[in-house]
């Protein structure tokens with residue numbers, strides 16, 4: 501019997517609440533999922549027949565507005581799943597201090613087996629239903645990509661909202677994760693995967709946390725497995741390789757690969773798109789059961805696709821010393837207890853995969869301000885750097901080498917602002933949860949992250965004069 505995902509999230513929440521003095525009535529309000537809109541709507545298939553599609557949008561918490569969270573297209577979408585994922589969004593936004601409540605949407609379709617015109621009709625109809633019930637809007641609820649959706653779907657949502665929505669001036673900010681050509685922000689596509697690697701780097705930098713695991717500090721040379729090589733997993737793997745880690749294993753929905761010497765993940769994906777499977781990828785061991793990759797030898801496991809990948813059934817067989825939850829809810833509470841007992845460290849989803857919503861926040865700000873980040877500052881920065889260089893040359897009587905001058909005169913682009921702001925946010929949040937973990941002698945980083953989230957949401961209720 502599969503566990504109820506929303507109950508699982510609440511189990512983590514309740515475990516953290518044992519360490520807080522926030523009163524039980526406030527905790528009840530924080531835990532509750534405020535609104536769930538379940539909708540069914542007819543959509544015409546390409547052959548002219550009509551199918552009734554089921555969808556959801558859950559808004560877990562309105563302590564900050566708008567609410568924020570992705571839209572998932574998958575046959576596994578259910579009420580419990582969107583409620584759980586919306587709760588994770590509330591806690592995630594609180595941990596990384598972005599001013600949103602949590603939300604999540606889902607539509608019960610398998611996008612891999614549907615045509616683009618059908619998916620467009622579903623997306624536009626789903627969006628118009630959300631508009632009708634005020635479950636979308638720049639100041640109300642702002643969707644983003646999740647499993648099975650991407651820039652294309654976000655573009656359709658924006659276009660539908662622009663035509664039908666009440667808010668024309670700020671329509672651009674009704675959804676994030678749009679392509680940069682449709683007023684998205686540079687760096688959003690890779691943000692979740694990159695954020696997960698930044699999270700891992702922070703954990704691996706603390707000798708007192710890393711040594712007991714029998715590992716050296718730093719990412720270089722770490723053997724990593726990425727189960728679920730989708731959008732998030734790919735960018736996590738690429739960011740890890742860039743930092744000299746080795747990707748020894750990956751999986752997709754229909755198989756997995758393991759190679760102790762390291763995999764070229766882009767070549768793996770190319771092989772899959774050319775041959776239709778991972779089978780016969782040169783020099784690597786092929787595993788027909790994708791879940792088996794979780795139990796292969798490695799230092800770090802980065803589950804990047806779906807929830808409930810690690811349960812009591814496989815947790816005792818996990819060899820990784822560190823698990824980074826790049827997906828939402830990949831480790832269930834039973835597995836979490838087994839792993840903690842075994843000394844395995846889990847970097848929790850509500851911190852580790854928050855990079856996506858952090859950069860969504862930057863996109864939302866950009867869309868509301870109707871100006872890109874570098875436009876107002878770029879030229880001025882170049883001029884002032886030039887003045888500093890002139891002053892240094894004047895004072896020292898020496899001219900600065902041309903290669904240094906070129907570097908110093910390189911003014912920042914949007915991507916530079918986005919990357920550094922993401923790095924800064926992940927660093928500050930890690931410091932906060934790490935400090936809580938140690939100072940309050942909490943059992944693990946998940947408890948620390950939840951505790952940080954609970955206390956932050958409680959204090960915003962207090963600031964609003966509710967539950968003072």
Ligand code: GLU
Nearest residue numbers: 569570644646856857860
């Ligand atoms: N779907 C992503 C998540 O689960 C991103 C949400 C967003 O950017 O709003 O964090």
